[in-house]
Amino acid sequence: MIICIDHILEENIKFVINKDQIFSDCCVCGGNQKICLDTESYDVQTMMKSLIRYNYDEFQYNDHIGGDETFHGLLLDDGFIFSDDVLSNNEVCDDLNDELYSIIDVYGNIPIFAGYSDGQQNMLLEAIKNQEVRGIRYLQEKLEKGNHFEHEGYIKEIISSYGNSFLKKITENTFFYRARVGYSKSKIAYDGFNRKGQSFYAPYVNDDISAVPPLLADQGRANRAGVSFLYCATDMNTAIAEVRPHPTDIVSVAEFVNMSDLDVFDFSYPNLIDFYDSEDKLDSMRMYATMANIFNKATPPSLKGRYILSQLISDCIRQQGYDGILFSSTVGEGKNLVVFTPEKMKFVDGSDKILEVEKVEYTSKECKVIGRDDEFEVYV
Numbered sequence: 001m002i003i004c005i006d007h008i009l010e011e012n013i014k015f016v017i018n019k020d021q022i023f024s025d026c027c028v029c030g031g032n033q034k035i036c037l038d039t040e041s042y043d044v045q046t047m048m049k050s051l052i053r054y055n056y057d058e059f060q061y062n063d064h065i066g067g068d069e070t071f072h073g074l075l076l077d078d079g080f081i082f083s084d085d086v087l088s089n090n091e092v093c094d095d096l097n098d099e100l101y102s103i104i105d106v107y108g109n110i111p112i113f114a115g116y117s118d119g120q121q122n123m124l125l126e127a128i129k130n131q132e133v134r135g136i137r138y139l140q141e142k143l144e145k146g147n148h149f150e151h152e153g154y155i156k157e158i159i160s161s162y163g164n165s166f167l168k169k170i171t172e173n174t175f176f177y178r179a180r181v182g183y184s185k186s187k188i189a190y191d192g193f194n195r196k197g198q199s200f201y202a203p204y205v206n207d208d209i210s211a212v213p214p215l216l217a218d219q220g221r222a223n224r225a226g227v228s229f230l231y232c233a234t235d236m237n238t239a240i241a242e243v244r245p246h247p248t249d250i251v252s253v254a255e256f257v258n259m260s261d262l263d264v265f266d267f268s269y270p271n272l273i274d275f276y277d278s279e280d281k282l283d284s285m286r287m288y289a290t291m292a293n294i295f296n297k298a299t300p301p302s303l304k305g306r307y308i309l310s311q312l313i314s315d316c317i318r319q320q321g322y323d324g325i326l327f328s329s330t331v332g333e334g335k336n337l338v339v340f341t342p343e344k345m346k347f348v349d350g351s352d353k354i355l356e357v358e359k360v361e362y363t364s365k366e367c368k369v370i371g372r373d374d375e376f377e378v379y380v
Contacts, residue, residue: 203252211342238332255351298330
């Protein structure tokens with residue numbers, strides 16, 4: 001099938017489309033001579049398999065062992081590779097599903113099934129992003145007893161081994177958002193027959209909503225106490241969520257813009273471009289995935305030393321010449337950017353706003369109960 005790039009969401013797939021340079025008529029929108037994805041392209045199929053291997057465990061899509069999905073069904077997940085106008089077109093979607101199933105070599109250079117040996121099922125494949133490198137995780141215990149600089153060499157060697165594979169350039173004058181609970185002052189104005197009047201606020205601006213001075217800086221995901229980095233978000237709602245406000249809290253929000261290009265290390269989304277064409281290369285992403293999980297997953301405030309490992313990684317990335325780190329928010333839909341030199345970001349005059357938090361929502365999942373749900377389990 002031929003589908004133009006306008007209907008593609010996934011950045012790695014877009015890279016392959018631009019690499020293939022196939023110009024044709026789109027079967028979805030009918031566009032003439034547009035740059036397109038061709039499902040018969042070897043590179044497209046290889047990248048699709050790499051995306052499956054990076055993101056999904058085999059047990060999720062191997063129906064021979066009870067998987068709830070199929071690999072071709074996962075490729076058609078909402079918000080993954082194809083836009084809604086592809087997925088909502090039943091005829092196109094059905095044809096695409098059938099074609100992906102029939103033409104993708106599920107073994108080959110990037111196998112997505114473990115297969116069999118001597119008639120026995122091999123150990124099922126585990127998603128690359130779930131294959132954490134123990135050497136990195138074990139640093140948590142070492143950092144609780146020793147100094148961080150004793151382990152910088154190990155992390156810097158890992159980061160250097162990837163070259164520029166995860167470098168993302170944020171071009172000059174890209175807008176980000178920063179929030180702070182509170183305001184600089186407030187006033188009450190008469191409001192007809194309303195005894196409470198109407199509230200007006202002066203939001204925090206300039207330095208009052210910029211990075212905290214070093215002497216006042218508490219530790220964060222990327223910085224140790226006493227180190228001043230600037231944290232901001234790609235959208236306003238994520239910026240607000242990151243300051244953990246309560247209902248009825250008044251929050252100041254403002255835009256910040258980078259005054260020059262920023263070279264940041266990107267943990268927010270896996271860039272497979274340098275790794276998708278062989279299983280060995282894809283497997284080498286395990287170290288990246290481990291560090292990305294450390295940055296992108298929530299940790300409870302009650303966890304002792306919850307940031308010591310991410311702070312070590314951040315230090316090493318900074319020492320390698322990066323301007324900051326881009327990572328996923330654990331409380332919002334957007335991404336977070338931490339900039340090591342706050343002066344590289346500028347407050348945007350007139351962008352300040354005041355918002356009142358009306359409601360905070362939580363999602364949860366039910367966990368297994370000891371003594372009730374573990375009848376057939378074997379504990380380690």
